[in-house]
Structure formats: structure tokens, C-alpha cells
Amino acid sequence: MKALAALDALFEHRIRLGACVLLAKHGELTFARLKAQLQATDGNLGAQLRKLEEQGYLSSRKDFVERKPTTWYQLSDAGRAALEAHMAALRALIDASGTGV
Amino acid sequence: MTDVNKLQSDLDYISSALREDATAGGIPALYFLWGALIAIGFSLPDFAPQLAGFYWLVAGFGGGLFSWWLGARQSRRHGINNPKLARRYGLHWSLMGAAFLLCFLPLLLGRVSPEMGGANFLLVTGIGYGLAGVHLERPLLWCGLLMLAAYGVLITLMPPYTWTITGATVGLALFWAGFSRRAALRTAGGEA
Numbered sequence: 001m002k003a004l005a006a007l008d009a010l011f012e013h014r015i016r017l018g019a020c021v022l023l024a025k026h027g028e029l030t031f032a033r034l035k036a037q038l039q040a041t042d043g044n045l046g047a048q049l050r051k052l053e054e055q056g057y058l059s060s061r062k063d064f065v066e067r068k069p070t071t072w073y074q075l076s077d078a079g080r081a082a083l084e085a086h087m088a089a090l091r092a093l094i095d096a097s098g099t100g101v
Numbered sequence: 102m103t104d105v106n107k108l109q110s111d112l113d114y115i116s117s118a119l120r121e122d123a124t125a126g127g128i129p130a131l132y133f134l135w136g137a138l139i140a141i142g143f144s145l146p147d148f149a150p151q152l153a154g155f156y157w158l159v160a161g162f163g164g165g166l167f168s169w170w171l172g173a174r175q176s177r178r179h180g181i182n183n184p185k186l187a188r189r190y191g192l193h194w195s196l197m198g199a200a201f202l203l204c205f206l207p208l209l210l211g212r213v214s215p216e217m218g219g220a221n222f223l224l225v226t227g228i229g230y231g232l233a234g235v236h237l238e239r240p241l242l243w244c245g246l247l248m249l250a251a252y253g254v255l256i257t258l259m260p261p262y263t264w265t266i267t268g269a270t271v272g273l274a275l276f277w278a279g280f281s282r283r284a285a286l287r288t289a290g291g292e293a
Contacts, residue, residue: 014111014115017115021118026183028183033181
């Protein structure tokens with residue numbers, strides 16, 4: 001099926017997909033915020049974010065918030081385009097299944 | 102688990118993560134701040150009209166800048182930096198500020214009585230807060246509706262001390278929104 005082939009393998013992990021969706025909605029989020037919102041562990045979230053960063057889907061920057069070192073993440077243009085394509089493929093898949101609401 | 106079930110479970114997980122939205126609502130301290138500033142500022146024309154202009158010059162600009170700073174600090178504390186939302190807030194409250202300034206115009210030109218001028222402020226505030234409730238922070242919707250109802254009462258009955266009644270209504274509505282928001286945040290904190 002064409003829609004299946006259009007799905008982005010990187011977004012098959014729910015934490016990677018969730019992180020990108022949250023970043024698309026909010027703009028820029030800290031590691032701690034992503035962790036709380038996705039209910040993920042430090043290790044798992046860190047590993048998934050690293051994969052997204054290596055692929056060029058995310059960019060990060062270090063900052064201090066109230067004297068605490070903080071890492072902020074932002075979706076890159078490539079990440080946004082990939083997420084949009086993945087969402088379109090998901091929609092096509094749901095439409096094709098005939099159970100879309 | 103089948104692929105369809107996995108997909109369903111992933112989508113449920115992501116929608117629940119999106120629902121956990123700490124930015125929805127507002128900052129209780131700001132509701133209390135503006136509730137107090139407006140209650141005092143709107144009462145001044147009845148009791149000390151010579152101070153009203155100076156008060157709003159300081160409270161309006163100072164309160165606006167302080168609100169901006171507090172909002173930015175809260176965002177950073179929550180780990181969220183959303184420039185699009187910040188622009189929306191900025192645009193909304195700047196337009197409100199412009200509308201307030203325009204409300205002074207008929208008063209300065211002597212086109213309306215001071216009582217009607219006070220009621221106009223309540224109408225503009227009601228619309229501004231109601232729309233903020235629709236587009237930005239839901240607690241402000243009920244606040245705005247209460248102000249619009251108060252405007253109707255003022256216009257129909259024209260009771261004495263219009264400015265004070267206006268200020269007290271807006272102040273009470275904002276304090277009510279602040280307490281509701283604080284309770285909602287505590288509940289969310291307790292559930293987390």
C-alpha cells in the first residue's frame with residue numbers, strides 16, 4: 001500500500017513521534033517538559049531524541065533556567081516536513097481503512 | 102499486538118500527551134494583580150478623580166510590563182518557549198490597550214457623560230476578556246460574560262458610583278478566575 005510505504009520509519013517509535021508532535025505544537029520545549037509530558041524515562045527519552053537529532057529532525061541548545069542547566073529542543077525544517085508527510089500518510093491509511101472518524 | 106492495535110495505542114498515547122497541557126489556562130498571580138489594579142483604578146474617578154490619569158499611566162504600563170515579564174518567566178520555568186503563542190498574547194492585549202485609550206477619547210471630548218464613559222470601559226473590557234477566553238485562556242470567558250452582564254445592568258439602571266461598581270465587578274471576576282485557575286492547577290498537580 002502506498003500510504004504504508006510513505007510512513008517514516010523514524011516516527012514508528014511512539015516517543016519519537018510524540019516528541020515531534022509536541023514540539024510542532026509548542027515551538028521549543030525542555031528535556032524535563034518532554035519527559036513529563038511523554039511520561040518517559042531519562043534514558044529512553046535521551047536516546048530517542050538523539051536519534052531524531054542525528055537525523056536532523058531536531059536541534060537543541062543549552063541554557064540556564066534559574067541557575068539549572070537546561071536543554072531546549074526545537075523541530076528543524078526537515079523534521080517539520082517529515083512529520084507533516086508522516087501525518088499525511090497516517091491520515092491516508094486511516095481513510096483507506098474506512099474507519100476514519 | 103497487531104500493527105493496527107499498536108498504531109491505535111501509539112495515537113492514544115500521543116493524544117494523551119497533548120492533552121497534558123500545562124500552558125492551557127493562565128497565571129493566577131496575573132489575575133490577582135489585574136483584579137486589584139482594575140478595582141482600585143476604576144474606583145478612583147469616583148473618589149479621587151485627580152489621581153486616576155496618573156494611576157493608569159503607571160499601573161497600565163507597569164502592570165503590562167510586569168505581566169509580560171511574569172509570563173515569560175513562567176514559560177521558562179515550565180520548559181515551554183512558544184513564540185507564536187507569545188505573539189498572539191501580545192497582539193490581543195495591545196489591541197485591548199488601544200481600545201482602552203480610544204475609550205478615553207469621547208470622555209476627553211465631552212461627547213459622553215462620565216457615567217457612560219465608565220460603562221464603555223466595562224463593555225470594552227468584557228469583549229476583550231471574553232475573546233481572550235475564547236482564544237487564549239478559558240477562565241477569562243466567564244469573566245468577560247460577567248462584565249458584559251454588568252454592563253447591561255449599568256446601562257439599564259444607571260446606579261450611582263458607576264466607576265466603582267465597574268471596577269469592583271471586573272476585580273471580582275478576575276479574582277474568581279484566579280482562584281479557579283489556582284484550584285485547577287492544584288488538582289492537576291495532585292493528579293500528576
